[in-house]
Amino acid sequence: MFIDVELKLLSHQGKIMKRIFNIVALMAVVAAMSGCATPVRERVVIHEQPQKVVVRQMPAPIQESVSAQPGPGYAWVPGHWVWRDGGWQWQGGHWYAGAVRPMPPVIVEQITVAPSPSHFWVQGHWKWHGNDWLWVKGRWML
Known part of the structure; x- marks a missing residue:
């Protein structure tokens, strides 16, 4: 009976250890694969529009009569x-x-x-x- 309980306990601990090993292995694979990713390079193209300059032109001179x-x-x-x-x-x-x-x-x-x-x-x-x-x-x- 003690042997049965001991075997069951060892079997249960083995499953836990196997599960932990699988999780660690999976994390290692994911970490290794993340270094294999290719960064996306976006090219930004800016087309500048010609600036429209609004000039407030000075009016033509006014003809004046000169006093004495x-x-x-x-x-x-x-x-x-x-x-x-x-x-x-x-x-x-x-x-x-x-x-x-x-x-x-x-x-x-x-x-x-x-x-x-x-x-x-x-x-x-x-x-x-x-x-x-x-x-x-x-x-x-x-």
């Missing part, structure tokens, strides 16, 4: 367009006590990439500032 010179030593500052409060505004000509050099030629600027599709480019322009012409650089605006 108020006195000796005065020079006429011609009217010109300036960007103010979200749009081009005409700055009328006026007399200035002192010498006024002619407005310099427009500076051609390189337009950079827009910060967003909703931005528009305001071109650079000259404006009268104090006693001389000042170049206001072109810039992106919303």
